[in-house]
Amino acid sequence: MPTFGIRSLSLKQQVAEVFLPVYAPAGRAPAAPAWEGGNAVFALWIGINDVGNSYYIGDEARRALNEQIFAGYAQVVTQLYQAGARNFVFVNVPPVHRSPFTSSRGRGAQELEEKAILAFNDDVGVLAKDRVKSAMQGVNVWVLDAYALFGQVLDDPARYAATKGYRNLTDFCEAYQR
Numbered sequence: 001m002p003t004f005g006i007r008s009l010s011l012k013q014q015v016a017e018v019f020l021p022v023y024a025p026a027g028r029a030p031a032a033p034a035w036e037g038g039n040a041v042f043a044l045w046i047g048i049n050d051v052g053n054s055y056y057i058g059d060e061a062r063r064a065l066n067e068q069i070f071a072g073y074a075q076v077v078t079q080l081y082q083a084g085a086r087n088f089v090f091v092n093v094p095p096v097h098r099s100p101f102t103s104s105r106g107r108g109a110q111e112l113e114e115k116a117i118l119a120f121n122d123d124v125g126v127l128a129k130d131r132v133k134s135a136m137q138g139v140n141v142w143v144l145d146a147y148a149l150f151g152q153v154l155d156d157p158a159r160y161a162a163t164k165g166y167r168n169l170t171d172f173c174e175a176y177q178r
Contacts, residue, residue, distance in 0.1 A: 011073065012072055016079070023035075025083065026083065037084045037087070038087075042088050042089070044076075044077070044088065044090055045090075045146075047069075047117075047124065048094070048096055050065075050066075051113065051116045051117050051120050054116065055113040055117075056109070056112055063119075066119070073127060074131050074132075077131075078136075087139070087140045088128070088132060088140070088141050088142070089141075089143075089144055091144045091146050092120075092121040092125075092145060092146050093147060094149070094150035094151075095114070095117065095147055095150055095154065096113065096117065097113035098151075100170060100171050100172050124143060125143055153166075
């Protein structure tokens with residue numbers, strides 16, 4: 001499959017290769033916007049691909065993988081903190097087990113992926129509250145519950161103006177690609 005020259009960077013790479021050398025105060029490029037810890041919010045959203053690529057490997061292997069993922073995630077947050085970040089929003093994984101892709105694999109796949117998502121989201125909460133808020137001085141930490149929000153949209157798209165026109169929430173739909 002062609003990549004069209006697009007290179008997908010991990011969160012660790014994005015921070016190390018893009019943010020720190022260009023936007024962090026110590027290495028800020030001349031045209032980069034100025035920010036301080038009190039006037040910037042750092043939103044971090046990982047996990048959709050991590051869960052999607054591992055939910056079927058078994059609980060023990062998945063727990064071990066998540067430990068590695070969250071150790072790296074914590075390192076990234078520490079780097080951002082050291083660069084001056086003080087306001088963090090952690091976004092958890094939405095209910096992708098309800099997507100057409102997973103649904104097409106059957107109820108068993110959906111149940112496995114949901115279990116993996118819920119475990120990953122628990123780890124997001126632990127990272128936010130235990131590893132960041134309690135360990136770093138002067139931080140504000142929030143967890144945005146994408147799981148609940150996306151679930152509400154899937155359950156009742158008319159509830160929100162942005163999604164009230166959606167009619168097909170269970171299959172791929174060409175019309176939504178325009």
